[in-house]
Each structure stands twice: as C-alpha cells, then as structure tokens.
Amino acid sequence: xxxxxxxxxxxxxxxxxxxxxxxxxxxxxxxxxxxxxxxxxxxxxxxxxxxxxxxxxxxxxxxxxxxxxxxxxxxxxxxxxxxxxxxxxxxxxxxxxxxxxxxxxxxxxxxxxxxxxxxxxxxxxxxxxxxxxxxxxxxxx
Amino acid sequence: xxxxxxxxxxxxxxxxxxxxxxxxxxxxxxxxxxxxxxxxxxxxxxxxxxxxxxxxxxxxxxxxxxxxxxxxxxxxxxxxxxxxxxxxxxxxxxxxxxxxxxxxxxxxxxxxxxxxxxxxxxxxxxxxxxxxxxxxx
Amino acid sequence: xxxxxxxxxxxxxxxxxxxxxxxxxxxxxxxxxxxxxxxxxxxxxxxxxxxxxxxxxxxxxxxxxxxxxxxxxxxxxxxxxxxx
Numbered sequence: 252x253x254x255x256x257x258x259x260x261x262x263x264x265x266x267x268x269x270x271x272x273x274x275x276x277x278x279x280x281x282x283x284x285x286x287x288x289x290x291x292x293x294x295x296x297x298x299x300x301x302x303x304x305x306x307x308x309x310x311x312x313x314x315x316x317x318x319x320x321x322x323x324x325x326x327x328x329x330x331x332x333x334x335x336x337x338x339x340x341x342x343x344x345x346x347x348x349x350x351x352x353x354x355x356x357x358x359x360x361x362x363x364x365x366x367x368x369x370x371x372x373x374x375x376x377x378x379x380x381x382x383x384x385x386x387x388x389x390x391x392x
Numbered sequence: 393x394x395x396x397x398x399x400x401x402x403x404x405x406x407x408x409x410x411x412x413x414x415x416x417x418x419x420x421x422x423x424x425x426x427x428x429x430x431x432x433x434x435x436x437x438x439x440x441x442x443x444x445x446x447x448x449x450x451x452x453x454x455x456x457x458x459x460x461x462x463x464x465x466x467x468x469x470x471x472x473x474x475x476x477x478x479x480x481x482x483x484x485x486x487x488x489x490x491x492x493x494x495x496x497x498x499x500x501x502x503x504x505x506x507x508x509x510x511x512x513x514x515x516x517x518x519x520x521x522x523x524x525x526x527x528x529x
Numbered sequence: 530x531x532x533x534x535x536x537x538x539x540x541x542x543x544x545x546x547x548x549x550x551x552x553x554x555x556x557x558x559x560x561x562x563x564x565x566x567x568x569x570x571x572x573x574x575x576x577x578x579x580x581x582x583x584x585x586x587x588x589x590x591x592x593x594x595x596x597x598x599x600x601x602x603x604x605x606x607x608x609x610x611x612x613x
Contacts, residue, residue, distance in 0.1 A: 255571070259606060260424055264573050276565065276574070276600035283519045283526075284422050286399055293590050294601075323464055338571040354586050355462045356611040357603035364399075368521040374423060375516045376509065386522045426610040461612040468612070493612070 257379040268334040269298025277360040285363030288347045295349035300330045303349045340385045342369055393481040395526045402503055408477040409438025417504040425508030428490035435492050440473040443492045478511050485511050544578035558605035560586045562593055565600050
C-alpha cells in the first residue's frame with residue numbers, strides 16, 4: 252500500500268469478513284500502541300460471533316479478556332476474524348476485541364498490533380503521511 | 393533512535409519545566425494522543441502551579457488552557473502546561489504542550505508520562521512489529 | 530435524472546452515487562452506511578451510494594439488516610479530541 256494522508260488521525264478503510272461470510276467495511280484508526288484490534292459488539296454479532304451477546308455474569312466466556320489503558324481497565328470478548336482486507340493486503344485469522352469505542356470519537360474500529368504485526372508502518376508527522384508496507388516472515392519476540 | 397517494541401511501548405524522557413527544573417520519567421509513546429499527558433504532581437514540581445487548579449476555575453480565567461477530550465471514561469477536561477523541553481534520546485522538542493490528566497490506576501502503571509503528537513509532531517516514526525522495534529528520528 | 534413527477538432520483542429516495550468527500554459534506558456529523566461503487570488503486574472507497582444514515586451509530590445498524598456487504602463510517606471530525 253502506498254502513502255495515505257495522515258490527517259488529524261491515521262485512518263484507512265478496512266473490510267472484514269466474519270464467520271458467516273458477512274462483510275462490513277469501516278474507516279479504522281491505526282494505532283500501533285494498541286495490542287489488539289477493536290470492533291463494535293453489534294458488528295461482531297452481525298459477522299457471526301454470537302458469543303458477544305452473552306452478558307451472563309455467572310457464565311463468563313473463556314475468551315473474555317481484561318485490558319488496561321492509561322485511563323482505566325475494561326473487559327471485552329476476544330474473537331478471531333476470518334479475513335481482514337486492508338488495501339490490496341489480505342490477512343486471515345486476526346484477533347479482535349468486541350468493544351464499543353465512545354461514539355463521539357467518530358471511530359468504530361481500531362487496528363492494533365494483532366493486525367499491524369504483518370506490516371511495516373512509517374508515520375511521517377512533519378509531512379503528514381503514513382506509509383504501510385506488508386511484511387513477510389516470522390514474528391520476532 | 394531505535395526503541396525495542398515492548399508492551400507497553402516505553403522510553404525514558406527528560407522533561408524540562410520552568411526555572412530549569414528537570415524530571416526524567418518513564419514515558420509511553422502514544423501515536424494518536426493529541427497531547428502529551430503529565431501527572432499533576434509532576435507538573436506542579438516542574439514549576440506549573442496552575443496545574444493544581446480545578447478545571448472550572450482555570451477555565452474561567454484561561455479557557456484556552458482547558459481542552460476537552462473523549463476518553464473511555466467519557467468526556468474529560470485537562471489543564472495544559474507548556475514544557476520548555478522534552479528530550480527522548482537524541483530527539484529534542486521545545487515548547488511542548490502537555491495536559492494534566494489523572495491516571496485512573498496510577499500505582500499499576502509503569503509510566504508517568506505519555507508522549508503524544510505535541511512531541512511527535514516533528515518526528516518520523518517507523519514501526520516494525522515483526523522485527524520488534526520502533527525507529528524515531 | 531427526473532421522473533415523470535418532476536422529482537430527482539435523490540428526492541425520490543433512490544440512492545445516488547457520490548464521491549466520499551461529497552458524502553462527508555452532505556451528511557456531515559452523521560454516521561452513514563454506503564454501498565461502495567468505485568475504489569482507488571489501494572482499494573480505498575472513492576465513490577458510493579448512501580443507503581442509510583443516522584445521528585446514532587447503533588440506530589444506523591438497525592437499518593442495515595438487508596445488507597450483507599456494507600461500508601460504515603462517520604462523516605465528520607470528532608467533536609472532542611480522542612484520548613483513548
């Protein structure tokens with residue numbers, strides 16, 4: 252993928268295919284500081300992840316995660332998206348958290364390291380551009 | 393400057409405030425934070441007593457210093473302080489705006505400062521998760 | 530294009546193909562659902578037809594039951610800067 256304008260925030264359109272083959276496309280915020288990708292619960296449900304609807308406090312799903320931000324803690328269910336397409340790049344089995352970002356931010360989806368691990372990103376703040384390249388090879392820890 | 397990509401992404405930053413007072417603190421790099429974030433006590437120690445003011449009081453006299461944000465906790469306000477200099481390795485930025493926001497669980501966080509776009513505005517950052525590093529220049 | 534009653538396609542409720550920037554201008558500060566009709570070489574949407582829009586992102590979803598493949602975004606800038 253070539254350069255995209257950085258704008259106020261680094262965003263790209265990304266297409267997601269869930270379990271049932273349904274597709275949703277969103278304008279997503281790119282955040283290398285985020286460990287996981289984030290998708291709204293209602294869209295995760297639409298894409299075939301019915302476990303999102305489980306709000307029984309006594310029977311927690313095994314994929315229930317607690318995450319930390321510097322603004323506090325939260326809980327979300329982890330799901331594995333069948334396919335994520337970003338530009339001409341396509342990735343399978345990407346981990347997402349089903350979580351509702353405050354609506355007033357204007358974003359539904361955040362792309363974190365669970366997807367960005369497959370890419371090399373170059374943030375050029377003075378020129379206000381973002382370059383995204385696909386990476387191949389094994390993940391180094 | 394090459395930074396190992398940890399979780400969270402931490403570096404050591406030197407903050408220079410008024411009257412030459414310096415604090416060196418562990419800092420989180422946040423690519424999308426509009427401002428840097430500083431603890432209230434650090435802002436006061438660095439020579440910015442107005443960081444101790446309540447938001448409504450500060451807003452009455454200096455509304456330009458009380459921006460409004462959206463966070464996971466909802467709508468929040470913070471008080472802006474202008475740090476004379478912020479240094480991360482060889483990267484130096486002057487006149488950096490930082491906002492005073494209290495961390496929800498400060499004892500559990502391993503950092504005391506957040507480097508946002510008011511510092512990163514003059515940087516070029518390359519993130520390579522596969523190789524495990526962030527290059528800042 | 531006008532029909533016999535003098536209304537344009539858009540006035541009659543038929544979605545019209547617009548550029549993404551035009552969609553952002555016309556539906557400013559609202560959540561929109563778009564069927565994408567044209568993409569650039571990076572496969573980013575360039576043009577589309579707005580099939581639903583709402584001030585609330587969740588109410589917008591209730592209008593999308595018929596669509597298996599849809600693009601959703603906020604046609605505006607954040608009111609307050611996000612610090613997540």
